[in-house]
Amino acid sequence: MSRNNNGFNSYVYIPLILTFAFLLGCFAVALMTIRDDEAQDYTIANVSEFDTVSKDEKYSYVETKEDDGIRYYVLSTTEGEQAPDLVGGTEVSSSSVSSETGITKPVTKPKVAYLTFDDGPSENTIKILNILDKYNVKATFFVIYHKGMEKQYKEIVNRGHTIALHSYTHNYKKIYSSEDAYFADLKKIGNYIKSVTGTESKITRFPGGSSNTISNKYSKGIMKNLKKEVLEQGYIYHDWNVDSCDAQDNNIPVETLLENIKGSLTKYRQANILMHDTGKAKQTTVDALPQIIEYVQAQGYDIQPITEDSAAIRHNW
Numbered sequence: 262m263s264r265n266n267n268g269f270n271s272y273v274y275i276p277l278i279l280t281f282a283f284l285l286g287c288f289a290v291a292l293m294t295i296r297d298d299e300a301q302d303y304t305i306a307n308v309s310e311f312d313t314v315s316k317d318e319k320y321s322y323v324e325t326k327e328d329d330g331i332r333y334y335v336l337s338t339t340e341g342e343q344a345p346d347l348v349g350g351t352e353v354s355s356s357s358v359s360s361e362t363g364i365t366k367p368v369t370k371p372k373v374a375y376l377t378f379d380d381g382p383s384e385n386t387i388k389i390l391n392i393l394d395k396y397n398v399k400a401t402f403f404v405i406y407h408k409g410m411e412k413q414y415k416e417i418v419n420r421g422h423t424i425a426l427h428s429y430t431h432n433y434k435k436i437y438s439s440e441d442a443y444f445a446d447l448k449k450i451g452n453y454i455k456s457v458t459g460t461e462s463k464i465t466r467f468p469g470g471s472s473n474t475i476s477n478k479y480s481k482g483i484m485k486n487l488k489k490e491v492l493e494q495g496y497i498y499h500d501w502n503v504d505s506c507d508a509q510d511n512n513i514p515v516e517t518l519l520e521n522i523k524g525s526l527t528k529y530r531q532a533n534i535l536m537h538d539t540g541k542a543k544q545t546t547v548d549a550l551p552q553i554i555e556y557v558q559a560q561g562y563d564i565q566p567i568t569e570d571s572a573a574i575r576h577n578w
């Protein structure tokens with residue numbers, strides 16, 4: 262009787278134990294996914310403190326919470342390997358070393374925000390420039406070719422903003438059909454900008470961002486090569502980590518654009534804010550701009566134009 266009882270109990274417990282083990286497994290996987298997302302959130306390259314690994318895609322700088330008044334940047338590797346000590350001769354505070362992610366260096370970086378406008382110039386450009394002037398802040402315009410907009414290209418430069426290369430055609434099918442096609446297009450917009458403004462720009466942003474998957478449709482895996490080749494050819498590419506999401510629809514309400522920015526800005530001390538300069542369809546981006554600037558500044562960010570020395574916020578997937 263006692264044996265039968267035991268046998269009966271075991272049969273009851275086996276599925277329970279299996280279910281528990283399964284749930285535990287799910288929880289572990291979920292935890293790992295969260296960690297992974299965090300580690301791969303974004304990469305900052307070109308940061309002077311991190312010169313030894315700048316432009317190296319293998320590492321991610323993950324900002325961590327403040328500890329004893331010092332904010333730490335944790336260097337993590339996506340491959341789980343130990344990262345090299347970044348700064349020669351700098352002692353690494355023991356409290357800043359994470360056993361999970363490797364070497365860290367305590368740095369309190371200033372809060373910097375880059376306002377970036379893609380796909381212009383347009384009939385909105387001068388309106389945007391006037392607002393920027395009013396607040397005395399400089400922004401970055403990732404431009405494409407638009408006929409008859411010479412005045413706008415020149416004004417961007419003359420008023421002290423950064424003119425950067427986005428693409429000549431912005432035609433995914435064309436530019437992502439091959440590496441040669443991509444660089445032919447990039448050089449074409451570079452030459453055009455130089456001929457109109459006299460400025461040679463090495464700062465660029467891939468149409469769709471470096472993490473775009475649409476390019477696979479035209480040439481599978483092309484982004485991996487392009488990201489490497491662009492840097493080798495002396496360009497510096499920037500993605501973004503704060504998205505106004507103004508590209509999701511035409512004239513998204515001002516309040517929504519603001520909420521989108523508020524939702525992610527303060528996660529980063531180096532914030533690259535994505536907006537668009539594309540005329541009538543993005544009038545609300547212009548309307549929201551004063552409030553965006555005021556909010557960003559109220560959060561303690563210094564608004565700066567992107568230069569060749571700026572931190573390059575890059576998608577890391």
Ligand code: ZN
Nearest residue numbers: 379380468469
């Ligand atoms: Zn674009």
